[in-house]
Each structure stands twice: as structure tokens, then as C-alpha cells.
Amino acid sequence: MRSITAVLLSGLLKKCPHCGKGNLYSKYLKFYSHCPICGEEFHSYRTDDFGPWLSIIISGHIIVPLVLSMEQNFKIDLWIQALIWIPITIAVVLFLLPISKSICLSILWRLKMKDAEINKNNS
Ligand SMILES: [Zn+2]
Numbered sequence: 329m330r331s332i333t334a335v336l337l338s339g340l341l342k343k344c345p346h347c348g349k350g351n352l353y354s355k356y357l358k359f360y361s362h363c364p365i366c367g368e369e370f371h372s373y374r375t376d377d378f379g380p381w382l383s384i385i386i387s388g389h390i391i392v393p394l395v396l397s398m399e400q401n402f403k404i405d406l407w408i409q410a411l412i413w414i415p416i417t418i419a420v421v422l423f424l425l426p427i428s429k430s431i432c433l434s435i436l437w438r439l440k441m442k443d444a445e446i447n448k449n450n451s
Contacts, residue, residue: 332438339434342426344368346437352430359433370433372442379429386428387420 330338335345344350350365357379361371395413398404404412436442 330438335434335438336431339431340427342430345434352433353426357426357429368437370437373433373436374443375429375432375436378432379425382428382432383421383424386424387417390420391417 330345330348334348338345338348342352344352344363344366346368347363347366350360350363350368352359352363352370354360359370362369391413395409398409398412
């Protein structure tokens with residue numbers, strides 16, 4: 329069994345939590361059903377809303393201090409700030425989303441928390 333640190337690092341790098349080498353994603357947010365390197369299966373782990381939730385939390389902690397700092401130091405009009413911060417926020421969230429989703433899958437894999445419904449249908 330890999331250590332939780334190694335599993336979380338694999339999640340951070342969007343790699344298989346079992347071998348740490350195979351890619352988790354076949355597309356932007358679509359997991360492979362099995363690891364292309366070691367064959368570990370991923371399809372019975374459901375990350376649900378954890379990925380979006382984590383990416384929103386992290387991006388909020390990055391963006392909000394920057395917005396407040398800019399507001400206090402430069403007194404820029406709100407519409408200009410909206411033009412600046414809305415695209416940056418969207419870009420940061422879209423960047424963090426696959427990372428946070430793969431971290432979630434890695435945690436679920438480490439805790440062996442497979443979806444009972446998917447396992448029931450496959451057996
Ligand atoms: Zn693997």
C-alpha cells in the first residue's frame with residue numbers, strides 16, 4: 329500500500345494512485361476506466377462534487393485577497409476590476425478543477441471507498 333503522501337502527490341500530478349505513472353484523464357475531466365499502465369480500475373470511484381468544491385475553495389483563497397489588495401491599493405473602477413478578475417477567476421478554477429478531482433479520486437482510492445451501486449451492478 330502506497331503512503332498517503334505518495335497517493336496525494338499522484339493526485340496532485342493527475343497520475344494513477346496505484347502506480348503513480350499512468351495518467352488519470354483521457355480528456356479534460358474524463359477519467360480512464362482503468363490505469364493505462366498498471367490496469368488499476370477507476371470507474372467505481374465517484375468523486376461527485378468534491379472536485380468543484382475544492383477548486384472553488386482554493387481559488388477563492390487565491391483570488392479574494394488579490395481583489396481586496398487591488399481595491400485598497402489602486403482604487404480601480406468596479407467594471408474594470410470585473411473585466412480583470414472574472415476571466416482570471418474562471419481560468420484559475422478551470423486549471424484547479426482536474427487537479428482537485430484527481431486528488432479526490434486518490435483519496436477515495438486510498439480509503440477504498442468504491443461506489444456500492446457500481447460494484448453491485450458489476451457483480
Ligand atoms: Zn496505474
